[in-house]
Amino acid sequence: MRPRVTRRSLPAGTRIGFLAGVAAVALSLAAPATSAPAKLKLPAERTSPTGNFFTLEAYDAPTSSKAVADFEVKVCTSAHTPANTAIDPALFTLSLTHGGSVAESTTAANQPALVLKPLRPLQCAKGWLGFSVPKGKTVSKLEYDYNGTISWHVG
Numbered sequence: 001m002r003p004r005v006t007r008r009s010l011p012a013g014t015r016i017g018f019l020a021g022v023a024a025v026a027l028s029l030a031a032p033a034t035s036a037p038a039k040l041k042l043p044a045e046r047t048s049p050t051g052n053f054f055t056l057e058a059y060d061a062p063t064s065s066k067a068v069a070d071f072e073v074k075v076c077t078s079a080h081t082p083a084n085t086a087i088d089p090a091l092f093t094l095s096l097t098h099g100g101s102v103a104e105s106t107t108a109a110n111q112p113a114l115v116l117k118p119l120r121p122l123q124c125a126k127g128w129l130g131f132s133v134p135k136g137k138t139v140s141k142l143e144y145d146y147n148g149t150i151s152w153h154v155g
Helices: 012-029
Strands: 044-047 053-060 068-076 092-096 101-103 124-132 139-145 149-153
Touching: 044 149, 068 092, 101 124
Parallel strands: none
Antiparallel strands: 044 053, 053 068, 068 124, 092 101, 092 139, 139 149
16 A cells, blocks of 8 residues: 655745745855955966066965965066166065065075066066965965055965
């Protein structure tokens, strides 16, 4: 003998209220679309206020075994770059998530390191920037500050 299945039907107003409640719970559990910043897509190019082009080509995040954030950067000057233009790694800083920043360290960087170099119009320089990240801190963004700031959110 098969068990008898009885269907119970809820009144229309109750069904709509039940479905609205389920939808509200589902929406409250879903992460809002704006809660997480967009993931950095590489290469990521920025133009400085002076018209030069900065491309973040690679990012090696710090790990528990290597507390260094490494960034491979390519810098190219424009046709209108003034004389005596140079790329200086000391103008890069790494911002940390809960405040503070870390200065660039050529000794911590992957090789070849980006070094101080004069650049003529339409010339490029490429290399790695390294930042020793204090234990327990997380990376927020890489910034270059000269006649204005350009940045890449990486955290």
